Amino acid sequence: xxxxxxxxxxxxxxxxxxxxxxxxxxxxxxxxxxxxxxxxxxxxxxxxxxxxxxxxxxxxxxxxxxxxxxxxxxxxxxxxxxxxxxxxxxxxxxxxxxxxxxxxxxxxxxxxxxxxxxxxxxxxxxxxxxxxxxxxxxxxxxxxxxxxxxxxxxxxxxxxxxxxxxxxxxxxxxxxxxxxxxxxxxxxxxxxxxxxxxxxxxxxxxxxxxxxxxxxxxxxxxxxxxxxxxxxxxxxxxxxxxxxxxxxxxxxxxxxxxxxxxxxxxxxxxxxxxxxxxxxxxxxxxxxxxxxxxxxxxxxxxxxxxxxxxxxxxxxxxxxxxxxxxxxxxxxxxxxxxxxxx
Amino acid sequence: xxxxxxxxxxxxxxxxxxxxxxxxxxxxxxxxxxxxxxxxxxxxxxxxxxxxxxxxxxxxxxxxxxxxxxxxxxxxxxxxxxxxxxxxxxxxxxxxxxxxxxxxxxxxxxxxxxxxxxxxxxxxxxxxxxxxxxxxxxxxxxxxxxxxxxxxxxxxxxxxxxxxxxxxxxxxxxxxxxxxxxxxxxxxxxxxxxxxxxxxxxxxxxxxxxxxxxxxxxxxxxxxxxxxxxxxxxxxxxxxxxxxxxxxxxxxxxxxxxxxxxxxxxxxx
Numbered sequence: 001x002x003x004x005x006x007x008x009x010x011x012x013x014x015x016x017x018x019x020x021x022x023x024x025x026x027x028x029x030x031x032x033x034x035x036x037x038x039x040x041x042x043x044x045x046x047x048x049x050x051x052x053x054x055x056x057x058x059x060x061x062x063x064x065x066x067x068x069x070x071x072x073x074x075x076x077x078x079x080x081x082x083x084x085x086x087x088x089x090x091x092x093x094x095x096x097x098x099x100x101x102x103x104x105x106x107x108x109x110x111x112x113x114x115x116x117x118x119x120x121x122x123x124x125x126x127x128x129x130x131x132x133x134x135x136x137x138x139x140x141x142x143x144x145x146x147x148x149x150x151x152x153x154x155x156x157x158x159x160x161x162x163x164x165x166x167x168x169x170x171x172x173x174x175x176x177x178x179x180x181x182x183x184x185x186x187x188x189x190x191x192x193x194x195x196x197x198x199x200x201x202x203x204x205x206x207x208x209x210x211x212x213x214x215x216x217x218x219x220x221x222x223x224x225x226x227x228x229x230x231x232x233x234x235x236x237x238x239x240x241x242x243x244x245x246x247x248x249x250x251x252x253x254x255x256x257x258x259x260x261x262x263x264x265x266x267x268x269x270x271x272x273x274x275x276x277x278x279x280x281x282x283x284x285x286x287x288x289x290x291x292x293x294x295x296x297x298x299x300x301x302x303x304x305x306x307x308x309x310x311x312x313x314x315x316x317x318x319x320x321x322x323x324x325x326x327x328x329x330x331x332x333x334x335x336x337x338x339x340x341x342x
Numbered sequence: 343x344x345x346x347x348x349x350x351x352x353x354x355x356x357x358x359x360x361x362x363x364x365x366x367x368x369x370x371x372x373x374x375x376x377x378x379x380x381x382x383x384x385x386x387x388x389x390x391x392x393x394x395x396x397x398x399x400x401x402x403x404x405x406x407x408x409x410x411x412x413x414x415x416x417x418x419x420x421x422x423x424x425x426x427x428x429x430x431x432x433x434x435x436x437x438x439x440x441x442x443x444x445x446x447x448x449x450x451x452x453x454x455x456x457x458x459x460x461x462x463x464x465x466x467x468x469x470x471x472x473x474x475x476x477x478x479x480x481x482x483x484x485x486x487x488x489x490x491x492x493x494x495x496x497x498x499x500x501x502x503x504x505x506x507x508x509x510x511x512x513x514x515x516x517x518x519x520x521x522x523x524x525x526x527x528x529x530x531x532x533x534x535x536x537x538x539x540x541x542x543x544x545x546x547x548x549x550x551x552x553x554x555x556x557x558x559x560x561x562x563x564x565x566x567x568x569x570x571x572x573x574x575x576x577x578x579x580x581x582x583x584x585x586x587x588x589x590x591x592x593x594x595x596x597x598x599x600x601x602x603x604x605x606x607x608x609x610x611x
Contacts, residue, residue, distance in 0.1 A: 199454030210430035219416035219445035331486040333473040
């Protein structure tokens with residue numbers, strides 16, 4: 001049966017407006033490489049220990065934001081306790097490295113396993129809830145993890161763990177080297193998260209965000225799929241935690257407060273939920289701007305807050321929102337498939 | 343393909359469904375009609391797992407699916423549209439239809455992370471499939487743009503395309519003609535015929551009687567959650583029980599006399 005023979009509607013899909021040069025540039029596949037090049041070139045411009053420290057922190061924060069973007073941006077689950085997974089990763093690698101003298105890189109499989117378990121344990125009961133309730137319960141779990149870390153002896157109590165070795169042992173831990181290693185790891189993490197977002201499961205996450213019932217009707221097991229998003233977010237957060245511990249060589253519960261979780265959410269929302277370049281920029285802004293405002297001393301965070309409010313009024317969808325049109329590349333059909341089925 | 347037996351559903355004291363039974367076979371369109379509140383959409387929700395019936399059974403291809411979750415029922419080859427279109431509004435038209443490929447697209451997390459050849463093949467297949475079904479339903483609008491940018495009638499087409507991309511063996515359409523203009527209804531009629539020719543079993547809820555009588559092989563009439571007639575359109579149309587449910591019953595002489603008496607009494611007081 002052909003479409004053309006009957007009284008059926010003529011099929012002439014309308015083409016949308018042509019993309020402007022700017023849109024094409026912003027959606028270019030080279031964009032990621034451009035970002036990476038900028039990050040790699042930054043120490044050539046300024047390489048004081050302080051600047052390297054800020055830039056390394058920013059890179060780690062990008063990884064956190066990209067991980068939370070899977071949960072909040074793709075899947076629409078508001079997680080206010082994301083620092084919990086950051087803490088789980090940092091403590092798991094920190095404890096193994098300092099107490100059992102495991103090289104930091106060798107702790108990665110253990111970190112992976114522990115964060116997955118933590119994601120399932122925290123996610124399984126909470127993901128049965130929706131919207132506001134979910135936000136409140138995740139906030140609670142975030143606090144629970146921090147308080148547990150404060151009270152256990154193996155995590156060093158309130159003073160935490162120090163003497164965490166660098167990624168390759170203590171020998172090669174120059175600040176510039178560590179910065180470059182961090183940037184490369186974070187770049188891979190950003191790429192992988194973006195790829196997840198463009199895949200079958202990434203689409204399923206977005207279906208859930210848009211309409212949970214309709215997603216379920218299309219065969220998406222919403223509970224399991226949400227859990228997958230949560231666990232993926234946990235793994236990204238945990239890996240960022242390992243970098244965090246290696247960077248500072250000391251961790252304490254004070255690094256994993258609600259403020260930390262809130263800042264990551266802010267980076268995602270400020271950049272543009274669900275948009276990889278947006279979230280990367282959001283994270284850089286959130287972590288670097290307070291440093292640039294240091295001259296304002298006590299008024300630093302006041303100015304920062306005002307700035308955020310102004311940005312959200314001017315650009316409520318974020319600095320760089322997710323594209324609203326598919327690129328011709330993803331929307332094109334392959335050749336020779338012009339006929340309707342049947 | 344679909345067999346509903348003695349289906350019962352109560353919300354508190356209200357009996358939305360009260361012993362409903364019907365069947366749908368491959369290649370046939372079965373229409374559910376009845377006055378508002380007769381339980382048509384409730385029946386669909388029970389079949390697709392959105393409501394858990396308080397009694398009775400739903401069999402899909404011989405498998406008892408009563409009380410399973412919607413995604414498990416969808417996995418057996420069931421797909422549906424909603425009374426008010428429930429599209430993924432902030433996603434592109436193509437992505438909406440790609441959701442139909444979720445159940446049959448073979449792709450695991452590592453394919454996605456590493457962009458294996460299987461991933462690329464699968465993504466191409468999903469896009470081609472989406473285009474094919476959008477062609478099939480005759481969508482004219484922009485496919486790469488957001489679905490909420492389409493006019494209402496076009497959105498209804500996208501919803502049908504999405505359900506078809508599931509490659510269903512049982513398709514449930516809940517009032518597909520609601521809100522469509524005359525020309526769009528004529529196109530829908532043609533589309534329904536072509537969907538039937540695909541060989542799936544189709545269950546249809548519709549208020550437009552002209553459309554129902556023309557397109558259905560069988561019509562099931564519901565009233566107060568119960569089936570009051572079931573048969574070919576011609577026979578159902580002449581069924582006295584159906585006429586009564588739709589038009590009300592003629593009052594007999596004694597009732598009329600009593601009513602006149604009452605009116606007269608009220609007038610002279």
